[in-house]
Amino acid sequence: MSTSRPSSTPKPVPDFRRLFDSTLSPLLILAPDFTIVEVNRAYLTATGTRRSIVGRPIFEVFPDNPEDPSADGVTNLRRSLETVVGTGRTDTMALQRYDIPTGDEGGFAERYWSPVNTPVLDADDQVTHIIHRVEDVTEFVRLRRAGHERERAAAEAQMRAEGMEIDLFVRAREIREVNEQLRRVNGELDAAGRQLQEEQRAKDRFIATLSHELRNPLAAATAATELLALDLPGGHPALSVLERQLGILARMSNDLLDGTRALTGRLELVPERMDLRSAVESACVDMRGLFGHEGRALDLRLPDGPVLVDGDRLRLAQVLTNLLSNALKYTLPGGRTDVCLATVDGQAQLTVRDDGIGFDPGQAEELFGVFMRAAPAGPHTPEGLGLGLAVARTIVELHGGRISAHSDGPDKGASFGVLLPTAAPDAPQPARPATTGRAQRQLVILIVEDNTDLAATYRALLERQGHHVTVVHTGADAVTATEAGLFDVVLCDLGLPDMDGYTVARAVRSRPHGAGLRLIAVSGFSRGTDRTLAHEAGFDAHLAKPLPLADLLDLLER
Structure with missing residues (x-):
């Protein structure tokens, strides 16, 4: 195998100051005495300040809000910075309220941050600088405050959904940073091809896992909302709030996953x-x-x-x-x-x-x-x-x-x-069969789902439709339960704790009565490759979480 010779022309050295200033995350560089020595544009924008803050102590620029007697931003940040200087290790702070001056007659604006403080060490492992990185999560904290509902069950589902909003925001930032790092490495180090491929594969695995982890609680909250709607036929104001917010979360989740696929050229079409x-x-x-x-x-x-x-x-x-x-x-x-x-x-x-x-x-x-x-970030910026x-x-x-x-x-x-x-007119397409009303046949259904909340809610919804439902939480229990061939339909998650759903499907299909069962994969893993693997393993259909009850019932009819 031949190897390429090094280029005789030296590669240009990156302008690190420009790279620092163009970084999308807000960054502040501090001396060990907590004097500001450098700041990037993202930080100035997030805090509404100017470059004149360079050379000043950070707690002089950002004091506690005197209007808030419980303000502890200065205390907590000072403790974190002192920890970094004393140990030479990174310190990640908890979600922190730290109001910032507005410049309007001593006014302050309420802000919430997710800070990380990282040391820069010299050859003797002495701290020479501290990198203070923050993310502004104010809008999500405000959404969380506004989300409490009067009904206890509805309130718990709402809080779970809002927690996922913050998780989506943080994970989106992480994915964006990984993408930026990959592009810089790809442009500067041609010899790192194999390493980049491995990082790409790791990111794909991360995206697939992220999809599954986000869709599971989202599916449980959606199913619980549908169950509440059945219990409250007269309606309730909290239900409409939950339906709208869960719809927003579902679209945000899809946008996040599709956005990462779009950036990597892996968005799939089925034309x-x-x-x-x-x-x-x-x-x-x-x-x-x-x-x-x-x-x-x-x-x-x-x-x-x-x-x-x-x-x-x-x-x-x-x-x-x-x-x-x-x-x-x-x-x-x-x-x-x-x-x-x-x-x-x-x-x-x-x-x-x-x-x-x-x-x-x-x-x-x-x-x-x-x-x-389209609108700048602020208290009234939409989700x-x-x-x-x-x-x-x-x-x-x-x-x-x-x-x-x-x-x-x-x-x-x-x-x-x-x-x-547009496409040229083609031969007439066969008409789709007319849809009839809901089938009245009672089915014997096995649900294989490790998320106990989601499994219990699916069971309640299907039993309300007159079906007989059994629930198991592991792949081994599913294989055992189907030995006698008592079920009409098996709804099986793909990401089980002991064996994946593909293994369950192959075990069921290998039995003499296996061809008569209808196997349906219900999973947060919803990429094209996941659907292909499900089909090859023997599943008759693949449904992505969160799964509306109407879609599941339509499939059961067929």
Whole structure:
């Protein structure tokens, strides 16, 4: 095997000061006496300060808020910094309230931070500097405060959902930092190819595990909400809050996972010849209830004839869902959003126009960047990770199309346009069989799920439908339970504690009566490769968590 010779031209040395200043995480460099010696732009933006703070003691720049008698920001930060100087080790602080001066007649703004203090050591292991890195998590703390509901069961589910919001935010930051590190290493060290590949594989495993870990509690909360709805046929204000917030969490989770796949070029499509009108209409139906919550109007205009494209039905519906979610965030109560699908010059043209807050016209292209928002961060900034538009652009471009944004300026609304190539008319597609009412047959169902909350909730929901349900929590118990062949359907998680769901499926299928069982994988592992592996192992279907009860019942009917 031949090896390449080193280049005779020396590689340029990176401008580390520029790299430091361009880092997206807020960073502050301190001397051992806690004097500020350097700061990057992200930190100045997050704290609303200027470079004139360099050379001043940090506790002089950021004193405790005198209006808050319980303020302990200075005490806790000083203790952490002294620990770093004394031990030469990194100290990660707990979530910390530390108000910052606003400059308005001595005023302070309430802020919450997630700080990490890291030492820089010289050859003698003496601390020469301290890197103070923070993340502003104020908006998520405020969401948590606003989330308490009167009903105890509803309140517990709400708190679990809000905890996942903060987890999503922190994990999104971690993924972004890993991506930035990978790009820098790839550009500077050609010889590190094998190491980069291993890091990429580790990140893929991390994303898959993240998907499973986030979707499990989200599925349990969703199922519990549906069970509460059955117990409260007259409705309850807390239920609508939970449904909306869980829907937001599901979209945030999908955006986070799809955003990482988009950045690495691993977003998968399952194309088919389809009428785009059906995907657009379905997305609008799913979102219409959210628009009606505060009097917002959603109007849809579709052409009379079909709009044929070769595309992934679910992904194209996701594009519109992300655009509608964006309009929902930035349109005030009582506002209006118009969706129009048309065919123009041989292309499918989808337009989403709202009368919301708008944006500076020069900002249009930036909106499609990762973690970007139309409104600056602040107490009234809507929830979200700033990934929806980036994912939408990736999906559209994978379909050979274009997406763009336009606004005449702040408070003048916004318009997002999608252009997709249309497909030539093909042979008529076979009509789908007509759907009948719910099947009345009682099924004997085995649920294999290690999340006890989720398993119990699925059991209660299915028993309410008249089915006979047994629950086990391990793969070994599932293999034992199916020996006698007493079940019609097995709903099996893929990530079990003792053996994976694929092994369970192969064991069941290997028996004489195994062909008669219907095996359904229900899992947070929902990538295309996961579906392929499930099919190869013998599963008849693969459903991603969180799984709405209606979708499960539809599958059981078939």
